Amino acid sequence: MFKPELFNSLRSYNRSKCIADLIAGIIVGIVALPLAIAFAVASGVSPSAGLFTAIIAGFLVSALGGSTVQIGGPTGAFAVIVYGVVSKFGFSALASATVMAGILLIALGLFKMGGLVKFIPYTIVTGFTAGIAVTIAGGQIGSFFGLSPDFSEPILIFGEEYAKMPGDFFPKMAVFARFFDTIDVYSTLVSVLSLVFLFVWAHFIKKIPGSIIVIIVTTALSVFLREKFGMNLSTIGDIPTTFPKPVLPDFSIKTITTLFPTAVSIAVLAAIESLLSASVADGMTGDKHDSNTELIAQGIANIVTPLFGGIPATGAIARTATNIKNGGRTPISGIIHALTLLLIVLFAGKFAALIPLSALAAVLVNVAWNMAGFPAIRALIRGQKSDTFVFALTFLTTIFVDLTVAITVGLGFAAFFFIKKMIDLSEVQEEGAISGGIGHTINTRDMPEEKLDIPKGAMVYEIDGPLFFGTVRKFEVAVEKAGIKYKVLILRMRNTTYLDAGGIRALEQALNALSRKNVCLVLSGVHEQPYSLLEKTGMVEKLGKENVCSHISVALERTCKILGVKP
Numbered sequence: 001m002f003k004p005e006l007f008n009s010l011r012s013y014n015r016s017k018c019i020a021d022l023i024a025g026i027i028v029g030i031v032a033l034p035l036a037i038a039f040a041v042a043s044g045v046s047p048s049a050g051l052f053t054a055i056i057a058g059f060l061v062s063a064l065g066g067s068t069v070q071i072g073g074p075t076g077a078f079a080v081i082v083y084g085v086v087s088k089f090g091f092s093a094l095a096s097a098t099v100m101a102g103i104l105l106i107a108l109g110l111f112k113m114g115g116l117v118k119f120i121p122y123t124i125v126t127g128f129t130a131g132i133a134v135t136i137a138g139g140q141i142g143s144f145f146g147l148s149p150d151f152s153e154p155i156l157i158f159g160e161e162y163a164k165m166p167g168d169f170f171p172k173m174a175v176f177a178r179f180f181d182t183i184d185v186y187s188t189l190v191s192v193l194s195l196v197f198l199f200v201w202a203h204f205i206k207k208i209p210g211s212i213i214v215i216i217v218t219t220a221l222s223v224f225l226r227e228k229f230g231m232n233l234s235t236i237g238d239i240p241t242t243f244p245k246p247v248l249p250d251f252s253i254k255t256i257t258t259l260f261p262t263a264v265s266i267a268v269l270a271a272i273e274s275l276l277s278a279s280v281a282d283g284m285t286g287d288k289h290d291s292n293t294e295l296i297a298q299g300i301a302n303i304v305t306p307l308f309g310g311i312p313a314t315g316a317i318a319r320t321a322t323n324i325k326n327g328g329r330t331p332i333s334g335i336i337h338a339l340t341l342l343l344i345v346l347f348a349g350k351f352a353a354l355i356p357l358s359a360l361a362a363v364l365v366n367v368a369w370n371m372a373g374f375p376a377i378r379a380l381i382r383g384q385k386s387d388t389f390v391f392a393l394t395f396l397t398t399i400f401v402d403l404t405v406a407i408t409v410g411l412g413f414a415a416f417f418f419i420k421k422m423i424d425l426s427e428v429q430e431e432g433a434i435s436g437g438i439g440h441t442i443n444t445r446d447m448p449e450e451k452l453d454i455p456k457g458a459m460v461y462e463i464d465g466p467l468f469f470g471t472v473r474k475f476e477v478a479v480e481k482a483g484i485k486y487k488v489l490i491l492r493m494r495n496t497t498y499l500d501a502g503g504i505r506a507l508e509q510a511l512n513a514l515s516r517k518n519v520c521l522v523l524s525g526v527h528e529q530p531y532s533l534l535e536k537t538g539m540v541e542k543l544g545k546e547n548v549c550s551h552i553s554v555a556l557e558r559t560c561k562i563l564g565v566k567p
Contacts, residue, residue, distance in 0.1 A: 002109070003293050004064045009330035017330055024328030025336025028071055031322050032058070032341055034215040037236060037352065038360045038367070039074040040311065041143075042136055043082035044167070045091060047236045047352070048345075049311050050074045052244060055341045057301040057313030062334025064300055066293030067278040069285060071319040071334050072301055076367055077273050078312045080135045081265055081403060087167035093259055095249035095306035100256065100263035105270060105299030114291025120272060122502040123390040124410035126380060130372045130391075131398025131406065135169055137368035141176045143361035144191045146184025146234065149175050169399050186225075187233060187358040190218055194362035202366075207325070211363045218359035219351070233356040241349040243342075246307040265404040266302070270314040274298045277315030283513055284324045318370075380501055382536045386417035387501040418466075421498055452552065453567075458559045459485075460552075462492040467503035467530075487519060488559045492552060494525030499533050507539060520562050522547045524555035 032054050040050025054073035061072025085094045108114065142149065142165075154161040155178070157171045166172050194214045201210030225231040278289040294315075301313050323333055344352070380391050390413050397406035454460055507521075514521050526534070526548055534540045540548055549555040560567045 002296050003066065003290055004297070004331075005066055005068050005290070005293070006063055006331040009068060009332070013330065013332070018332070020327035021330055021333035022336055024323050024326040025333040026340050027326045028319055028323045028328070028333065028337040029340025029344070030212060031209050032071070032073060032316075032319055032337060033344060033352070034211045034355070034360070034363055035316075035319070035367070036074055036341070037355065038211075038364050039076055039079060041236060041357070041360055042076065042079040042139055042364050043074075043311060044086045044165075045082065045094075045311055048239050048244075049091075049309055051239065051341065051345050051352075052308055053305050053310035053313050055338050055345070056305045056308055056310055058338035058341065059335055060301040060304060061274075061297050061313070061315065062331040062338065063297075064293075065297035065331065065334075066290030067281055067315075068287050068289075068330055069281050069320055069324050069328050069333065070274070070278050070289070070294065070315045070331075071323050071337060072274075072298070072313050073316050073319065074311055075273060075314055075316050076136050076364070076371055077129070077132050077269055077314070078266070079139070080132055080398075081262065081269070082311050083139070084167040085259070085262055087164070089259070091309075092249055093255065094311065095247075095309075096251060096255050097259040097262045098266060098306040098310075098312050099249060099251075099303050100260065101266035101270060101312065102299045102302030102304075104263060104267035105295050105302060107299075108267070108271060109292040109295035109299060112292050114271075114275060114295050120407070120411070121390065121414045121500070122505045123380060123387045123500075124394050124407060124414060125272065125276070126373055126376050126501075127391040127394025127410060128398045128403055128406050130377060131395045132403070133368040133372040134395075134399055136371070137365050138169060138173060140361040140364045140368075141173075143234070143357040144188070144365065145180070146182075146187025146191075146358060147176060147179050148182040148184075149179045186231060187356070190221070190233065190356055191358040191362045194218060194359050195365055198362060198366040209322070211366070214359055214363060215355055218356050219354050222354055222356045233358060235353060236355050236357060236360065237353055239345065239349040239353050241346055243346075244309045247309070249306060261404060265402075266312045268407065269403065270298050270302060270312060271295060273317075274315035277317040277320050280317055281320050281324060283509065284321065285329065318367075376505075379504070379537045382538070383501055383504065383533055386421070390414050390417065391501075418498075418500070452556065454556070455560055455563055455565050457486060457563050457565075458488040458490060458556075460490045460492060462494075463496045465495060466498035467493075467496050467500075467506065488522060488562050489514060489519055490522045490524055490552070490555050490559060492524050492555075493527065493530060494552075496525075496530055497527050499530035503530075504533060504537050504539060507534075508542070511542060520547065522549065522555050522558055522562075524549045524552045526550065 033051075036050040036054035037047040040047050057072045061070055065072070082094060085097060141147070149165065151162070151164050154163045155175065157166065157174045160171070162171065162175070165175060197214060198210045201213065222233045222235060225233065274294055275291055278291070278294055281287070282289055298314060305311070305313055323337070328334070377391070380387050390410055393413060394406045394410035397409055452460065511521050521543060523543065531548070534548065546558060549558060557567055
């Protein structure tokens with residue numbers, strides 16, 4: 001039930017793996033520095049909270065997790081929740097909510113609920129991720145333009161008085177609009193140039209994140225302007241160079257009842273983000289993570305981290321990908337990443353305190369841009385109207401209401417549209433007749449038992465029923481088994497009358513995974529609704545039109561041609 005991958009990895013650990021992990025861990029630790037600080041600032045807490053979260057959670061997630069390469073720490077996904085809790089209830093309340101979330105995560109893992117997270121539709125994940133991205137970018141307007149809101153007296157916004165920066169999106173935008181005349185030209189110039197540099201750098205150089213370069217250069221520039229011209233850019237402020245002492249949060253009945261919904265939000269988001277990150281890592285490395293062990297590790301990390309002044313943590317997709325690309329293959333690289341950050345804080349924390357807020361704002365806007373997932377959004381918009389509606393509803397509810405409400409409402413409408421689609425596709429047929437590929441009807445009365453002549457080097461899987469968000473995991477497991485011995489995988493879809501955005505996403509991931517193993521994917525018996533969606537989303541082109549067949553006989557002929565054998 002709880003099998004940390006670290007112990008498995010150490011059994012076959014050797015010198016080459018140690019060197020690779022050391023290099024990857026140091027690089028990821030350096031990459032994590034500006035991101036940990038930036039996410040803390042975006043969340044309305046001190047930069048040190050982000051750094052100690054990356055150190056403690058990063059160590060625990062790697063040491064106890066179910067993935068070989070997962071990197072844990074603060075992420076942008078939590079910025080909205082954390083900012084709202086801290087602005088309304090204070091940091092102590094956030095610590096209480098995070099510990100409760102950690103307990104919920106452990107419970108999910110112990111009861112083997114890791115697989116259930118896969119049931120959250122792709123449209124909803126895309127919607128709330130894009131919503132969080134907009135909220136993060138919007139929250140950086142003040143630092144990006146160097147605005148100076150004055151709360152010496154309460155400000156009346158939409159009929160409510162605020163003595164400090166509001167946590168909700170609309171009131172915050174109203175404050176920025178009211179004080180936009182306090183714009184600082186030099187801060188704006190640093191932000192704009194930093195953002196342009198980040199976009200250009202990412203286009204040409206993939207290995208080294210531009211955020212590191214931006215932070216180093218702008219920090220040096222900030223010191224130079226202050227020493228030579230007396231110009232002071234706003235910086236993040238002092239960072240403690242000693243490890244904080246543990247402090248127990250408040251767990252009164254009132255605190256638990258008030259913050260339990262927030263704890264649920266943190267737990268759900270941490271589960272989704274961590275398992276999504278682990279799944280992406282599996283696709284890059286070919287390994288298989290243990291979902292339940294990963295959830296337990298995430299839970300432990302979120303219980304321990306708040307005791308030392310940290311914020312919620314989860315698996316970080318970008319840092320995990322950086323770890324893999326730089327050679328990390330065991331949890332040791334994640335542990336080294338945490339130790340690297342610790343050394344930086346203890347011995348170079350005074351320099352980190354000089355980082356300009358305007359540069360961090362540019363880094364966060366760039367993170368939000370990458371986080372929004374524009375290619376996925378474009379694919380959804382080209383697809384079914386129901387998927388577009390669920391995405392848009394989740395997106396807007398995340399921005400203007402609450403993440404928990406967004407997921408709940410999104411799930412409700414996704415289920416409603418699925419039930420409606422199943423009713424629409426149901427029809428009374430003459431006994432012995434079944435639907436065939438691309439809208440045809442096949443008469444099966446007195447049809448002899450099917451005997452397929454499958455050539456060597458090919459495998460046939462049949463999807464029996466709709467391929468939607470609830471059945472995607474079974475499909476993924478089947479595909480994982482297919483890429484070992486075979487050169488062609490035929491997916492029979494004669495009984496798949498319905499396909500949604502989650503199914504399209506699963507097919508796309510399967511295509512990518514199989515392509516890396518030089519396995520060709522061929523579809524057969526594709527019905528009208530699935531074929532129409534495949535066309536709209538561009539999947540027919542990605543698969544190759546010749547690999548989308550109306551009948552198994554056509555698919556087998558195509559397979560023989562790919563394998564270079566006679567039918």
